[in-house]
Amino acid sequence: MISIPRPLIYIGGVLASLLLIPPFAIGWIRETQSTGRPVHIFWDMDMQPKFKAQAPSDLFADTRAARPIVPGTVAVGEADLDPHWSEGVTANGDWAISLPAQFKDVDKNALLARGQERFNIYCAVCHGYAGYGDGMVNRRAQALMDNADGPPNDTSxxxxxxxxxPTVRPQPIGQIYYTVKHGVRTMAGYGSQVPVEDRWAIAAYVKALQLSQDASLQDVPPDRRAGLKKP
Ligand code: HEC
Known part of the structure; x- marks a missing residue:
């Protein structure tokens, strides 16, 4: 049998117990609270000099660190140089009656399918899937307003x-687009949730939806008219 010299066993025992110190130290540090700054080994940009939102600064006469946007500032990609595309109006300020040039080569069926999908997500809740204004939100609000069994409901x-x-049906596609972006009267705009392409897709779908409820025989291609029955 190999005999290990006693001093080595002692040294080994001491080293083994020293190894217990780091886990205990970590456990202790994790469990105790300290107001001091934590040990920060990798600084990266964690402690860079900066002003937090609403913090004061002596640099400016009004002592605010948060600066107002310089008038005329345009965020990258946000320059509204094409009013047809961004606002649904032509250069002389009339409502656009067509899709913007950006959709020149677009697959119209795909555009309407996208518009239908987005309409069903964003608009149908109030306007209803067929657009008659009978969406779930609307029905629920009406029920709350009527509140037949309960106390009078101070809501409108x-x-x-x-x-x-009849006031919406003749609206040009540009006006529908504008309503989607900015809202109208009590309806809020969807400009911040729905990107430009989808707003146009929705507007195109609304026009199709309107036509679907107000079409005449002349709107049907002659070769398809034969099989049609009067509803
Ligand atoms: C939260 C409910 C709600 C949602 C969601 C909603 N609308 Fe409306 N919308 C309204 C209300 C309410 C009005 C009528 C506003 C008024 O007369 O004050 C309205 C009016 C309109 C009008 C008529 C504008 C006019 O000139 O009279 C159009 C077009 C329209 N909405 C399209 C849309 C489209 C497209 C979407 C989806 C992007 C949408 N709405 C989403 C509530 C909603």
Whole structure:
């Protein structure tokens, strides 16, 4: 049998117990609270000099660190140089009656399919899938307003307009686009949730939806008219 010299066994025992110190130290540091700054081995950009939002600064006369946007500032990619594309109006300020040039080569069926999908997500809740203003939100609000069994309800609700209303049906596609982006009267705009391409897709779908409820025989290609029955 190999005999290990006693001093080596002692040294080994001491080393083994020293190894226990780091886990205990880590456990202790994790469990105790300290107001001091934690040991920060990799600084990266964690402690760079900066002003936090709403912090004061002596650098400016108004002592605010947060600076207002310089008038005329345009974020990258946000320059509205094409009013047809971004606002749905032509150069002379009329509502656009067509899709912007950016859609020249677009697959119209794909555009309408996208518009239908987005409409069903963003608009149908109020306007209803067919656009008659009978979406779930609208029905629920009406029920709350009527509140037949309960106490009087101090609330008011402007019903979502039917998209087949005589005042909405003749609206050019540019005006529908504008309503989607900015909202109208009590309807909030969807400009911040729905990107430009999708706003146009929705507007195109709304026009198709309107046509679907107000088409005449002349709108049907002659070779398809034969099989049609009067509803
Ligand atoms: C939260 C409910 C709600 C949602 C969601 C909503 N709308 Fe509306 N919308 C309204 C209401 C309410 C009105 C009527 C506003 C008024 O008359 O004050 C309205 C009116 C309209 C009108 C008529 C504008 C006019 O000139 O009279 C159009 C077009 C329209 N919405 C399109 C849309 C489209 C497209 C979407 C989806 C992007 C959408 N709405 C989403 C509530 C909604």
């Amino acid at each position: 609700w402007v019903p979502a307009k039917s998209l087949h209303d």
